[in-house]
Amino acid sequence: MCADKTTETPEYKDTLKLPQTDFPMRAGLPKREPAWLERWEKIGVYDRLREKEGRTPFTLHDGPPYANGHLHIGHALNKTIKDMIVRSHQMMGFDARYVPGWDCHGLPIEWKIEEKYRKKGKNKDNVPVVEFRQECRAFADEWVKIQREEFKRLGITGNWEDPYLTMNYHAEAVIADEFMKFLMNGTLYQGSKPVMWSPMEKTALAEAEVEYHDKESFTIYVKFKVSVDQSEFVIEPTSRGGDGVQMTPHMERLHDLTEDAYVVIWTTTPWTMPSNKAVVFGEDIAYGLYEVTGTPEECWLKVGEKYLLADNLAADVFKRARLAEDQYKRISDISVEELEKLELAHPLAGAEGSNGEWDDIRDFRAAPFVTDTEGTGFVHCAPSHGMEEFELYRDLGMLEQVITYNVMDDGGFRADLPFFGGKYILNRKGGEGDANKAVIDKLVEVGGLLARGKIKHSYPHSWRSKAPIIYRNTPQWFAGVDRKLDDGMGEMGDTIRERALRSIDELVKWTPQTGRNRLYSMIEARPDWVLSRQRAWGVPLTCFTKKGALPTDADFLLRNDEVNARIKAAFEENGADVWYEDGFKAKVLDGIADPEAYDQVFDVLDVWFDSGSTHAFVLRDREDGTEDGIADVYMEGTDQHRGWFHSSLLQACGTKGRAPYRNVVTHGFTLDEKGMKMSKSLGNTIVPEEVVKQYGADILRLWVAQVDYTADQRIGPEILKGTADSYRRLRNTMRFILGNLDGFTEEERMPYAQMTELEKLMLDGVAQLEDEVREGYAKFDFSGVFNKIFNFATINLSSMYFDIRKDVLYCDPVDSDLRRSCRTVLDILFHRLTTWLAPILVFTMEEIWLERFPGDDSSIHLQDFPEPQPEWKHPEMRARWQTLASVRRVVTGCLELERKEKTIGSSLEAHPKVFVTPEILEEINNPKRFADICITSQLELSTDPIPEGAFTLEDVPGVGVVFAKAEGEKCQRCWKILPDVGMFANVGVCGRCNDALG
Structure with a gap:
């Protein structure tokens, strides 16, 4: 029965099932x-998840941030990624554990206390060490509380009620115990070599504690007087030569050629010149002898002087000495064999008031690290302040002849060093001191300079004090990465390096894979690990040395399991502060060794050893750790390839025999919108x-x-x-x-x-x-x-x-x-x-x-x-619906044009005729269903040829659409335009809506 069209249409909105x-x-x-x-x-969400039984444990081990300041955006990125790893694995059916931790020892925290002292005019050295350490502990504890709340605010889940802290007594006991494993397995030794040293903080630094900034440095070109070494070329005492020594014709020629000649070196560290012990040259470099033929005004060179230089660099050197091209000439080749027959004198040799400090002949030999791409082709060697030079003379067995101790821990020259005693490389604020100028002025005075200038270059700085660092030879404690380990855990190799490299390739997955390459190359080339720091806040190197013994003596270190056990037990009960209490040495050595026969070491461990040991007191020792003491994931920033990833790998390979992780995930740095590094100044x-x-x-x-x-x-x-x-x-x-x-x-x-x-x-x-x-x-x-x-x-x-x-x-x-x-x-x-x-x-x-x-x-x-x-x-259905979606795109494209022309306001006003191939028609199959998919009231399908003027899309061949308006009345409930609207008991609706209304 048809409805009376004169009846007022009711309001149907309330009959719709709209979202609620x-x-x-x-x-x-x-x-x-x-x-x-x-x-x-x-x-208690985190604890309730731990109660779920039968799950495979999954542990992300937290790389500990320093407890010394508010969070920055890098912290937020880091902890959020970790949280996503933990939460996602929990929801995939694992027992995903996360114990947050903090690094509490070390220079960053100690520096803050020292800053407080300096503001009060207080000297740290006058404060009892235990009192100072307690202030550091309190400072770290306060920042742990602050950072914990800041991390929690980011929605980070974890065992916040029981985090790990490297300053907890158990942690300090385990760190000491892990160190004593190095003591017992033969990798620990005391040595003297150049290490990165911060004069501001008076301590050695690890590579991870160093950052690089541009620095303006002095550059000097220094003259070393040349003479012929006659000692190996004597024929017999006759009339020619000093003391009647006769030279061969070749030596006579070399003697005449090099009269009034100098070897020139270039350096950006003038302060190392008082420690010079040698000059080295390259075996594959072409050298020439050059004579000065003219000089400009105010020039340090003199006509007739001769200079030995690498041919590729000679023009640049003379340009820096302000000589024109016509004011010098090349007079002879000088072969490497001839260089080997020469001797050099330090420019300060014989200087009045030098007290013979520099009178010894300088060593002069070939070295593999010399190039002719920069400088002069000759390299000044101060093995106390350069690792390449140190290693060269170490391998030659000549360290005793070339090592100096001219620079003290505060960056000042020793008081009795002629001319320079009491001069400082840096001033007390970390800026340029007076040492470089004093050295340069003295070299000018004695005629030892050819040229000088300044250069801006990338230079290592302490990341804490921001002051430049130096390389300084000083006795330190090392873990030998190539020493054979006596620990019975040789499955991955017999040395720390072997175990680390094999772990990287055989036991660890890397995200991204480039992380593997970076860490592998670092481990492959790294020197021995410097474990000691000359600071107060940290875990001490818990060892004793025999008085009067040399570091190379077999009994230099006291190695005793019972002593080690006593130390660990004392730390477990009262923390590492007990090491500094009077009588502690006598207490732990009682009945085992004579306390008077041993010295107690008071250096503290590198904090990277602390954090590198966390696998032992977190993964191994805690109930929420892992059965094998190995983490499923370590996740940190890319800087930790030289930091935590690195130290954890070395430490665990020395005490566990393998890497402490199965996956290493690395994130990059966070930059601003323009890709620039973030800084407060910007x-x-x-x-x-x-x-x-x-x-x-x-x-x-x-x-x-x-x-x-x-x-x-x-x-x-x-x-x-x-x-x-x-x-x-x-x-x-x-x-x-x-x-x-x-x-x-x-x-x-x-x-x-x-x-x-x-x-x-x-x-x-x-x-x-x-x-x-x-x-x-x-x-x-x-x-x-x-x-x-x-x-x-x-x-x-x-x-x-x-x-x-x-x-x-x-x-x-x-x-x-x-x-x-x-x-x-x-x-x-x-x-x-x-x-x-x-x-x-x-x-x-x-x-x-x-x-x-x-x-x-x-x-x-x-x-x-x-x-x-x-x-x-259902891949087959998926493929068919891709066809439908393509046809739908042609329909909606056609209707969009009509909307723009305001022919229609809604797609429900349309009744498009869609021309398709028979194959496509078979896929679509149902016009009414396809109308619903295209959101039109009606739709017609045809396999007739696509008429001219139909809407098409180039990337959907075989489909065309001709627009037409829908026929019928608009349903007052669903707004579709259909022929059957108005034919039902409910006024103004279609059949579907009539059924819905009942």
Whole structure:
């Protein structure tokens, strides 16, 4: 029966099943996130996850930050990546443990206390060492508390109630015990060699404690007087030569050629000249003898003087001495064999007041590290201040002849050094001291300079004091990386280096793989590990040396298991401070060795040994550690290839016989939006706290998930705005799902077999995506995971599936099979998306979860990823729907043109005629269903030839569309234009809506 068209159309809005949810579009994260943090703490989420039984342990071992300042953006990136690793593995079915830790010893903290002392005019050396150490401990403890809250605010999960601290008594005991293993296995030795030394901090530094900055340095070209070494070329005493020694004709020629001649060296460290002991040359370099034929005014060179120089560098050297090209000439070749017959005198030799300090003949020989690309072709050697020179003379067995001790621990020359005693390389603020100028002035005075100038170059600085460092020969304690280990753990090799290199290639996976190459090359080329520091705050080197013995003597070090056990027990009970108490030496040596016969070592361990030992007191010793003391993952920044990754590898190879990790994951540095390094002076720093206040921690976490952290990444205001926009789009998708699941029950769930094809297509996408999500999380590829989820949510779902199924969800009868299928898929999507995204958006996914499943004990973070459903995969259906999607794109393209021309306002006003090939028609099969997919009220399919003027797309051959308006009346409930509108009991509706109204 037809409805009376004169009857007023009722309001049907209230009959639609529109989305119902209290989930707001505006997140308000900065204000709301703290409440979720309190909730997780209250219900004990981390501890409850530990209670889940039968799970394979997965442990990410935390590289400890220093407890000495507020967090920077690098901290936020680092800890968020770690959190994503831990949370994702937990949700993939592991027992994912995370014990946060802090590095509490060492120079950064000690320096802060010294700064406080300096402000008060207090001298650290006048403070009892235990009192000073206690101040360092208190300082570190305070910053641990501050940083812990800042990390927690970022949503980082972990055992925050019981973190590890390197200054805890047990940790100090284990660090000492690990050191004593080096003592016992034969790798520990005391040696004297040039090490990186900070005069400001009066201590040796590790490579990881050094950073490089541009520095302006003095450059000098120094003259060494040449003479012929006659001692090996005597024929017999006759009338020629000194004391009647006769020379061969060749030697006579060389003698005449080199009269008034000089070898010239170039250096950027004039302060090392008083420690010069040799000059070296290259065996494969062409050298010539050059004579000065003219000089400009105010020149240090004299006509007739001769200079030995590398031919490739001679012109540059004379240019720096201000000679024109016509003021010097090359007079002879000088072969390497002839160079070997010469002797050199230091420019200060015989200087009045030198007290014979530099009168010895300088050693002069070939060396492999000399080149003719810079300088003069001759290299000045001060083996006390250069590693290459040190190694050269060490291998020659000549160290005793060439090592000096002219520079003290504060960078000043020894008081009794002629001319320079009491001069300093650096001033007390870390700037240029008076030593370089004093040396240069003296060389000018004695006629020892050819030229001087300045150069700007990259130079090592202490990363703490920011002052330049020097290389200084000083007695230090070393772990020999090539010494054979006497420990019975030789499966991976007999030395630390062998074990480390084999571990890198055989036991560890690297993300990215370039990390392997970087660390391998460092280990392959590194020297012995300098373990000692001349500081107060740290774990002491718990060993004793025999008085009167030499470091090379077999009994120099006291090696006794019982002594070691006593030391460890004392540290366990009272911490490392006991080492400094009066009578401690006598106590631990009682009944074992005569205390008066031994000296106690008071250097402290390199802090990298502390953090390198954490595998022992965290992974090995804790209940939430690992059975084998090996971590599944170490994850830090790329600078830790020379830092924590490096020291942990060396330390564990010395005490465990292998690497302490199975995976090493590395992130790059964080730069500003222009790719520049962040600095306060440039005003381009991004502070995590400020981002959290403005956007919320989830936006910062989302930024981490979007970047490729394996390379350097950028952040700034515009980038964060883009991140926030991505977040809003994702939040809108989740809001749609929530709203359309209102009232969903298990009774409504539609079995998979009875679902329509579009729903099965969505589940095929889910099945593919869940494989990619699990694989991505397992590989620590968070940007890959997020981008795949985001594209699926915003393109496959919001822009396609939701758009198509809005009509079914809003207008179909509540119990229609199609609506039930759609709501079942939405429920599946809800569980997948919330769990998949929970490791990234920890606060937002909790909010979404609680919107559906409120309760005092409810939390998304207690859930696992749903189990994969491989039966949902249908490649054949996927391929067919790709065809449908291509045809749909042609239809929507045609309708978009009509919308722009304002022919129609909505696609529901259209009745397009779609021309396709018979093969495509077979794929589409159902015009009504395809009309729903194209969101048109009606649609016609035809295999007729595509008419002229039809809309086509070049990349979709065989498809054309001719526009036509839909015929019929507009349904007042679903807004489709259909011929049957108005033919039912309910006024102004189509047949489908009439059935829905009942």
